[in-house]
Amino acid sequence: VEVEDAAEVRRLTAELHPADVADLMEQMQEGHRGGLFTLLGDAFDAETLVELDEDVRDALVEAIPNDQLALAVAELDTDDAAFVIENLDEDDRAEVLAEMPVRDRLALQAAFDYPDDSAGRMMQREVFAAPAFRTVGEIIDRLRGQDDLPERFYEIYVVDPTFRVVGVVPLSRFLKAPRDTVIETLILEDHPLVRDLMDQEEVAYLFEKYNLISAPVVDESQRLVGMITVDDVVEIVHEERDEDMLALAGVDREEGGLSIPVRQVARSRFTWLSVNLLTAILASFIIGLFDATIAQAVALAVLMPIVASMGGNAGTQTLTVAVRNLATRNLTGANAIRVVTRETIVALINGIAFAILLGVAAGFWYDLAGYGEAGDGLILGCVLAAAMIITMVCAGLAGTLVPLGLQKAGADPAVSSAVFVTTVTDVVGFFAFLGLAAVFLVGR
Amino acid sequence: VEVEDAAEVRRLTAELHPADVADLMEQMQEGHRGGLFTLLGDAFDAETLVELDEDVRDALVEAIPNDQLALAVAELDTDDAAFVIENLDEDDRAEVLAEMPVRDRLALQAAFDYPDDSAGRMMQREVFAAPAFRTVGEIIDRLRGQDDLPERFYEIYVVDPTFRVVGVVPLSRFLKAPRDTVIETLILEDHPLVRDLMDQEEVAYLFEKYNLISAPVVDESQRLVGMITVDDVVEIVHEERDEDMLALAGVDREEGGLSIPVRQVARSRFTWLSVNLLTAILASFIIGLFDATIAQAVALAVLMPIVASMGGNAGTQTLTVAVRNLATRNLTGANAIRVVTRETIVALINGIAFAILLGVAAGFWYDLAGYGEAGDGLILGCVLAAAMIITMVCAGLAGTLVPLGLQKAGADPAVSSAVFVTTVTDVVGFFAFLGLAAVFLVGR
Numbered sequence A, B: 001v002e003v004e005d006a007a008e009v010r011r012l013t014a015e016l017h018p019a020d021v022a023d024l025m026e027q028m029q030e031g032h033r034g035g036l037f038t039l040l041g042d043a044f045d046a047e048t049l050v051e052l053d054e055d056v057r058d059a060l061v062e063a064i065p066n067d068q069l070a071l072a073v074a075e076l077d078t079d080d081a082a083f084v085i086e087n088l089d090e091d092d093r094a095e096v097l098a099e100m101p102v103r104d105r106l107a108l109q110a111a112f113d114y115p116d117d118s119a120g121r122m123m124q125r126e127v128f129a130a131p132a133f134r135t136v137g138e139i140i141d142r143l144r145g146q147d148d149l150p151e152r153f154y155e156i157y158v159v160d161p162t163f164r165v166v167g168v169v170p171l172s173r174f175l176k177a178p179r180d181t182v183i184e185t186l187i188l189e190d191h192p193l194v195r196d197l198m199d200q201e202e203v204a205y206l207f208e209k210y211n212l213i214s215a216p217v218v219d220e221s222q223r224l225v226g227m228i229t230v231d232d233v234v235e236i237v238h239e240e241r242d243e244d245m246l247a248l249a250g251v252d253r254e255e256g257g258l259s260i261p262v263r264q265v266a267r268s269r270f271t272w273l274s275v276n277l278l279t280a281i282l283a284s285f286i287i288g289l290f291d292a293t294i295a296q297a298v299a300l301a302v303l304m305p306i307v308a309s310m311g312g313n314a315g316t317q318t319l320t321v322a323v324r325n326l327a328t329r330n331l332t333g334a335n336a337i338r339v340v341t342r343e344t345i346v347a348l349i350n351g352i353a354f355a356i357l358l359g360v361a362a363g364f365w366y367d368l369a370g371y372g373e374a375g376d377g378l379i380l381g382c383v384l385a386a387a388m389i390i391t392m393v394c395a396g397l398a399g400t401l402v403p404l405g406l407q408k409a410g411a412d413p414a415v416s417s418a419v420f421v422t423t424v425t426d427v428v429g430f431f432a433f434l435g436l437a438a439v440f441l442v443g444r
Helices: A007-014 A018-027 A030-043 A047-051 A054-063 A066-074 A078-085 A090-099 A102-113 A136-145 A171-176 A200-210 A230-248 A262-289 A291-296 A299-327 A336-368 A376-408 A413-442 B007-014 B018-027 B030-043 B047-051 B054-063 B066-074 B078-085 B090-099 B102-113 B136-145 B171-176 B200-210 B230-248 B262-289 B291-296 B299-327 B336-368 B376-408 B413-442
Strands: A129-131 A155-159 A165-170 A214-218 A224-229 B129-131 B155-159 B165-170 B214-218 B224-229
Touching (some): A007 A030, A018 A030, A018 A047, A018 A054, A018 B200, A030 A054, A047 A054, A054 A078, A066 A078, A066 A090, A078 A102, A090 A102, A136 B171, A155 A171, A155 A214, A155 A224, A165 A171, A165 A214, A171 B136, A171 B171, A200 A214, A200 B018, A230 A299, A230 A413, A230 B230, A230 B299, A262 A413, A262 B299, A291 A413, A291 B299, A299 A336, A299 A376, A299 A413, A299 B230, A299 B262, A299 B291, A299 B299, A299 B413, A336 A376, A336 B262, A376 A413, A413 B299, B018 B030, B018 B047, B018 B054, B047 B054, B047 B078, B066 B078, B066 B090, B078 B224, B090 B102, B155 B171, B155 B224, B165 B171, B165 B214, B200 B214, B200 B230, B224 B230, B230 B299, B230 B413, B262 B291, B262 B413, B291 B299, B291 B413, B299 B336, B299 B413
Parallel strands (some): B129 B155
Antiparallel strands (some): A155 A165, A214 A224, B155 B165, B214 B224
16 A cells, blocks of 8 residues: 555545554554655654654654654654654754754753653643732633643643742632632642652652642752653553563563564573573573482472472462562562561462372372382372472562562562572472482482 | 551541552551541541552451441542442442432442443543533633532533534633634544443553543443543553453462452462463473483483473563553554564574574583483484474464464453463473484484
8 A cells, every 4th residue: 555655645644643643654564654754744743753662663763854853843742752752863863953943942952951761851841830829810811822832731830939839720620710719729739749850650650649630840949840741651651561561571671562673582582581591500400410319210300390380380470469569569668578478378378288289199190100119109299298388488488589679679670580589499499309309219 | 556546647647648548558457447447537538448459448348337438438429439339249339329319329320330341330420511502701601600510620521412422622722712712613633432331441542542631431322421531541551451460470460469368369379370280280291201211311301491491481471572462452463473473483593592502512411421322412412402493483383372362262361371381382392302302312
C-alpha cells in the first residue's frame, strides 16, 4: 500500500487518531516509516511521534531531516517535545533546537537543563495560574482572553504575588462556585506539590497514592515552574513495571519491544545467559564433587534435578512477591522482618509437605526399581525429604533477603536478584541432596 | 500506640490524607485495624476504605458492623461504594444496601446488575451532562445551582434530548470559550465512548491508547449511563500488569499482598509447586531412561543440568517478552510469524555461541579430568554442543508459540505458559543431551 504513494494515504490517515497512526507505523516495515512521514507532509500530526514506541520513535526521528523535525516538534507542548527529541545525539538536538521559534527553544532548553528522569524534565511549562485574591468571575474572563494556555488542564494553580504556589483548585470545583467567590477559598486541602528535582519514580508514587490528575511543579523557593499531568505519569509507571517484569527474566527493557534488530536482541540476551551459565557451572561443580557417589547410585542423578527445580521455583515465587511489594512500597524496613519470617514459615510448610510426598514416593520407587539393597529405599526417602526441606527454606530466605539486600545497597532489586536466588537454590539443592546421600546412603 | 485509645488518635489522623491513613492501617497488625475504625468513629473518612489493599479492605469490611458500614459507604461515589462492598457475601451486602438511603441503594444495586469486570461495574453514576443547544453561559449558571454533581469531573458530556451522547467537551476548552458559544461547537473530535458491557481490560486499553482522563459510559442505544475516570483505570492496569508478573512466577494475584494469612499463602503456592513437581518428575523420568548411560559415564550427570538450565532461561526470556507484548497488544496475529521467526533466529545465534563455548570447555574438561578414553572429549563436546543448539531453538519456539497458542485458545498466556515452556526445555534438554551421548559416546 505504502509504496504506491499520494493523496490516498493522506485521506485514509486524516480520520485516524494520532495513536492509531502510530500503531499503524509500528506494524509497518522499518524502511516504510520514513516514507509515510514524507508522504503525509503537512498532514502529519506531531502527536503521532509521542505515541510511537520508543525504539520506533528514535529511529524515525533520526531519519527525518532536522528542519522538518523542528517544525513538527514546535507544535507540541514542552513535555512532549522534550520527550521526542531527548534521545537524539547532541549535534542533531542542537540543530533541531536552532530551527525552532525562540520561545519554544528557550522552554525546551530549560527542560534539558533538568536531570534525566526528574520532574523538571517530565513537566510542561505551559500552565494556568491565578493570583489568590482574584474572584471566579475575573478568572473566567481572563481565561477567555488568553491564548498561550496549555492545551488541556484540569486544575487552576493559585499563586501569591511572587508566583509561589498557595494551592490547587480543580476545575470542577471552580465551575460550581459563584462568580464573586475569591479563588483562595476554593483551595483543596493537602494537594501535594512536586519539586522540580524530584525523581520521576517519586512523582509516579505521589500520583498513584493520592489519585492525582495533575500537579504543579515548583522550584526550591516554591515558585510555580510547570505542571505534570497523569498521562505522562501513567506511561512512566508502566515502563517501570514492565522493566521489573522483564528484568526478573533477564531481559533489558529496551529490548522488550518487537522492533529491535535481531543482532541487538541476541547480544543483550547473551549477556544474561552468560551470567546464568556461571550459575549452571557452579551447580555442575557441586555435582562433580559427588561423581563417585553418583557412580555408586545412579538413581541420585535421576532424582537430583527435582530438588533443585522445586527450590528454584519456590525461590522465584517468593522473589517475585518481594520485588513487586518493594516496587509498590508495601515492603519497607518496618515490616521486613515480619515478611521474611512469613516467607520462611510458608517455605517450611511447603517444604515439609513435599518432603513427605516425595520422600515416600522416591523410597518405594528406589526399592521397586531395584536400584539398591532392601531397606535403602527408606534411607533415600529420608535423604530426599531432608534435602527438600533445607532447599525450600533457603529458597524462602534467599527470595526475600536478596532483593531486600540489593535494595538496601542501592541496586535495583528486580535486575540481578533472580541469578542470586537461583544460584542459592541450585547449590543448596544439589549439595544437600548429594551430600546427605554420600554420607548416609553410599558412604556407610 | 493503638491500644491506649482516644482523642489523641483522632487528632493525629485528622491531618492525614485518606491514602496515608490507609497506609498506616496496612502496616498495623490485623487485630488493631477494626479498633482504629471504632476509635475514629465519625472522624473515619470513608475514602480510606477505597485506598486500602484488597485483602486488608475485605477483612476490615467483614469486621465492621453492617449499619456503620452502610453509613460510611453512602458518603462515597457509586463506583467506590461498589468497589468497597463487592467482595462481601450476599447476605451482608444485602443488609448494607438495606441500611443505605434509597437513592444510593438504587444506584448501587444497578451497579451490581452489571457483570463483574465490566465498565458498568467500574463507572460512577454521578455525571454532568449538558444539552447540545445550550450555551457556555447557561451551563455555567446551571452548574452553580446544582448540588448532585460528581465530586470531581473533567469533561462535560453533551447529550441530545433523548440523553444520547453527542460528544465530549473538556472543562479547560469549555472555560476558554465565550459565554454565548453553543456547547455543541466545542465538542472534541473522536473522543471514544465506552459501552457499559465493555470488559475492563478493553476500557483500560482505550484510556491508555488515547490518553483519556475520563470517558462517558453509554448503554446499547448510546444513552449516557455513567462516567469512568482515569484513577479507576490506572488501578486496573496496575492490577493486570502485576497479575502477569506474578502469574509468570506461579503466584496468584490475590496472594501477592503481604497481609494474607500464612496458611492461605502456603496453600496457594503449593498448587503451583505441585504442577511444577509433575514437570520435574517428567524430567526425572527422561533421565531415568538413560540411567545405564549415566552409570557408564558419570560426567553426563555433572553436565546435564547445564543444558536444561540454559534452555530454561532462554525460554523464560522469550516467554516474558511475548507475554508483555501480548498484554500491550504489540504482538498480534498480524506480526506473530515475524516475531516467532525473530525469536527462533535469536535462539539459534545464542545456541550456536554457547554450543561452541561449552562444547570446547566440556571436551577439554572431560579429557583432563580423566573421565573417558582419549578422544572421547571431542565426542562429548560435540554431543553437548548439538544438545545445546537443539534445546535453545526449542526454547525460542516454545517461548513464543506457547503463549500465542494459549491466547488463541482463550486462556491467559501469563498464567500457565511458564510450566509448559519449562517442561519443553527440561524434557528436550535432558533427552537431547543424554540421548546423543547414549548413541555416540557410550553406545559405540
